[in-house]
Amino acid sequence: xxxxxxxxxxxxxxxxxxxxxxxxxxxxxxxxxxxxxxxxxxxxxxxxxxxxxxxxxxxxxxxxxxxxxxxxxxxxxxxxxxxxxxxxxxxxxxxxxxxxxxxxxxxxxxxxxxxxxxxxxxxxxxxxxxxxxxxxxxxxxxxxxxxxxxxxxxxxxxxxxxxxxxxxxxxxxxxxxxxxxxxxxxxxxxxxxxxxxxxxxxxxxxxxxxxxxxxxxxxxxxxxxxxxxxxxxxxxxxxxxxxxxxxxxxxxxx
Amino acid sequence: xxxxxxxxxxxxxxxxxxxxxxxxxxxxxxxxxxxxxxxxxxxxxxxxxxxxxxxxxxxxxxxxxxxxxxxxxxxxxxxxxxxxxxxxxxxxxxxxxxxxxxxxxxxxxxxxxxxxxxxxxxxxxxxxxxxxxxxxxxxxxxxxxxxxxxxxxxxxxxxxxxxxxxxxxxxxxxxxxxxxxxxxxxxxxxxxxxxxxxxxxxxxxxxxxxxxxxxxxxxxxxxxxxxxxxxxxxxxxxxxxxxxxxxxxxxxxxxxxxxxxxxxxxxxxxxxxxxxxxxxxxxxxxxxx
Numbered sequence: 001x002x003x004x005x006x007x008x009x010x011x012x013x014x015x016x017x018x019x020x021x022x023x024x025x026x027x028x029x030x031x032x033x034x035x036x037x038x039x040x041x042x043x044x045x046x047x048x049x050x051x052x053x054x055x056x057x058x059x060x061x062x063x064x065x066x067x068x069x070x071x072x073x074x075x076x077x078x079x080x081x082x083x084x085x086x087x088x089x090x091x092x093x094x095x096x097x098x099x100x101x102x103x104x105x106x107x108x109x110x111x112x113x114x115x116x117x118x119x120x121x122x123x124x125x126x127x128x129x130x131x132x133x134x135x136x137x138x139x140x141x142x143x144x145x146x147x148x149x150x151x152x153x154x155x156x157x158x159x160x161x162x163x164x165x166x167x168x169x170x171x172x173x174x175x176x177x178x179x180x181x182x183x184x185x186x187x188x189x190x191x192x193x194x195x196x197x198x199x200x201x202x203x204x205x206x207x208x209x210x211x212x213x214x215x216x217x218x219x220x221x222x223x224x225x226x227x228x229x230x231x232x233x234x235x236x237x238x239x240x241x242x243x244x245x246x247x248x249x250x251x252x253x254x
Numbered sequence: 255x256x257x258x259x260x261x262x263x264x265x266x267x268x269x270x271x272x273x274x275x276x277x278x279x280x281x282x283x284x285x286x287x288x289x290x291x292x293x294x295x296x297x298x299x300x301x302x303x304x305x306x307x308x309x310x311x312x313x314x315x316x317x318x319x320x321x322x323x324x325x326x327x328x329x330x331x332x333x334x335x336x337x338x339x340x341x342x343x344x345x346x347x348x349x350x351x352x353x354x355x356x357x358x359x360x361x362x363x364x365x366x367x368x369x370x371x372x373x374x375x376x377x378x379x380x381x382x383x384x385x386x387x388x389x390x391x392x393x394x395x396x397x398x399x400x401x402x403x404x405x406x407x408x409x410x411x412x413x414x415x416x417x418x419x420x421x422x423x424x425x426x427x428x429x430x431x432x433x434x435x436x437x438x439x440x441x442x443x444x445x446x447x448x449x450x451x452x453x454x455x456x457x458x459x460x461x462x463x464x465x466x467x468x469x470x471x472x473x474x475x476x477x478x479x480x481x482x483x484x485x486x487x488x489x490x491x492x493x494x495x496x497x498x499x500x501x502x503x504x505x506x507x508x509x510x511x512x513x514x515x516x517x518x519x520x521x522x523x524x525x526x527x528x529x530x531x532x533x534x535x536x537x538x539x540x541x542x543x
Contacts, residue, residue: 003344092340096395098306100357101330252306253267254338 007080008118012125015073019126022063023133026056033059046193049216056139057220060130065215069153074160074185074209077119081164082181084111085247086174092254105244112165112240119157123150142222149218152225155232156213160185162239163209169247185209209235255318257282257403257434258303262312265295265302272298273458275312280403280436285429287449287466288438291531295458296438297337300407304334316403330358333396337407337438339388343381347374347391351398359399368394371424372417385412393421397428404428405436410444422448442531446470456535473529474506481519488519504533 033054044050047066052058085108088094097107127150134141164181171177188208195205205211212228258280265272273295280286290296301307303314305325314321316328342350355362369376372390380388389412396404410418425435425448439445445452445466452469454461478500481488485496494503505512516524 092336092338093342095301095306095336095338096334096341096354096392097357099304099329099332099334099336100354101326102357103326249308251267251308252301 004080004115004118008121011073011076011118012122015068015122016125016129018068019060019064019130020133022060023056023130023137023139026059026139027137029059030054046196048196048214049220052216052220056134057141058216060141061216061219065149065219069215070156070210070213071185071189073122074157074189075182077115077157078160078164078181078185079178080115080118081161082168082171082177083174084115084165085168086172086177087168089172089252089254090174094252095254098252104248104250108165108169108240108244108247112161115161119154119161123154126150141219145219145222148222148224149215152213152218152229153215155229155236156209159209159232159235159239162236162243166239166243166246169243169250172253255282256280256315258286258314258316258436260303260312260314263299263302263309263314264311265298265307266310271458272307273302273455276455276460278453278460278463280434281451282434283429283432284450285425285435285437285448287445287452288436288455289440289442289445289452289531290438290455291440294440294455296440296455297407298458299455300334300337300405300436300438303405304329304332331402333399333401333404335392335396335404335406335409337411339392339412341380341388341391344379346379347376347383350380350391351376351395354395355399362398363400365394365398368397371420386414386417389413390417401433403434403436407438408440409437410439410441418444440531442534443528454534461535469534472506473534474504475509476502476525476527476529476533477505477512477516478502478525478527479516480522480524482522483519489515504529 036054041051041053044053044062047062049058049061049066053062085094088097098104102110127147130141130146131143160181163184164177167177167181167184171180189210191201192205192208192210194201195203195208195211209232212225212231214225214228217223217225256279258278260276260278263276264274276299288296288299298307302309303316303321305321305328309322317331319328321328342353345353351362351365372393374383374387374390374394380391383391389409393409396406410421413421422444425437429435437445437449449466451463451465453463480500485499485501488494488501490501490503491505494501496502
């Protein structure tokens with residue numbers, strides 16, 4: 001959707017910028033990282049791959065992927081997903097939109113599909129940026145693993161968008177829907193982090209989307225969690241189906 | 255075939271009544287007025303007909319198709335001007351029309367004509383439009399792809415008197431082409447001007463469906479006058495009232511008779527006004543709650 005063109009460009013530049021920043025910072029931080037006492041490193045045990053933070057890949061993982069990619073971009077996409085339908089209802093443009101020969105299911109589906117380009121473009125932008133900057137600063141990263149890391153992040157983001165969209169069809173106020181979705185993304189991040197720290201909470205992670213997407217394993221070893229991808233896709237599809245069914249029967253009051 | 259037909263169409267918002275047991279038909283080629291005060295259920299009816307709200311009970315057919323089964327097909331032949339018109343403010347007028355034509359119909363036979371009648375700054379963002387410009391854009395999008403039926407929810411709000419007149423003329427010329435129009439309003443005088451038949455709605459119930467001419471003939475003029483004589487000497491109709499020296503009554507039927515009666519006195523002051531919507535309720539439909 002053209003509406004998101006500007007947003008897409010902004011976030012592509014923003015996340016590419018963050019990637020460049022951390023990549024360029026790495027050489028200066030390497031020694032600091034290496035000299036960190038093991039007990040310090042243990043403080044970061046809630047982040048997958050924290051033990052490896054002195055390597056280039058590990059550093060990017062902990063700074064860039066685990067926080068900015070998984071959490072912040074997740075929150076941003078959750079916000080956007082949650083505003084898809086609620087925005088139209090709140091601003092009352094839904095009346096005119098629905099006077100067109102489009103079914104309610106179609107509205108939901110096309111809103112969702114409309115965000116594909118954004119997710120793709122941000123991913124491609126960051127991949128290209130990292131390939132270039134890594135070459136320039138003469139560090140090493142497996143470009144194929146880098147590509148896979150981003151490829152597998154797509155189902156993760158689609159699942160967040162799906163959940164956001166579902167909430168968007170249920171709650172008519174854009175802000176409320178967005179805040180709830182962001183809260184869910186943060187809560188899932190915390191659950192998964194908690195499950196990393198202590199085996200007592202291991203099962204907590206299972207309800208977190210983040211549990212099914214671990215950038216470190218892919219970026220470092222090329223290990224893809226196939227079940228995880230399937231879980232994420234199933235969640236996406238179910239969120240969409242429920243959103244469609246709910247919206248199909250919804251009275252749109254303005 | 256009737257263009258719109260409702261059978262006991264009912265919509266409740268939880269326990270709150272929106273509309274109840276509406277039965278009316280709109281015939282091909284007519285301008286059908288839908289008259290009622292604010293909050294009477296006009297918008298609820300329209301939004302239910304368009305499938306934006308789900309009916310609680312009863313059914314409705316547009317072009318003979320059930321609105322609950324075939325709403326997408328129906329919408330492809332219906333133009334709509336919402337009561338609370340909100341457009342995508344970040345788009346320009348041109349982008350907006352382009353977007354809607356991509357959703358509806360890429361062939362827009364009426365667009366050029368509409369743009370001539372209702373001029374708007376197409377290349378400016380809708381955000382910067384005045385209320386009247388937005389309303390004009392709403393009119394253009396509703397008619398541009400030549401739909402068989404246009405449903406309008408108080409479409410003249412926001413238009414200045416000059417534009418209102420232009421719009422009425424436009425509707426009448428569209429009627430000549432055979433287009434069917436459903437026109438909701440709370441203003442009696444505009445319904446008078448353009449509609450063939452009118453349904454009057456109050457508190458969610460249909461009060462009556464009548465020909466405009468019948469409705470007009472039922473209506474009288476409200477006359478207030480002051481005479482030099484003792485007002486009690488004026489022999490008005492039974493419901494004549496005297497208030498602060500003003501004689502007040504409603505003249506139905508033979509206006510000439512009353513003018514002659516009045517002329518027998520020395521008139522100090524005189525006011526003649528049209529019936530209001532409330533007057534109609536009170537006088538003919540015992541709705542004066």
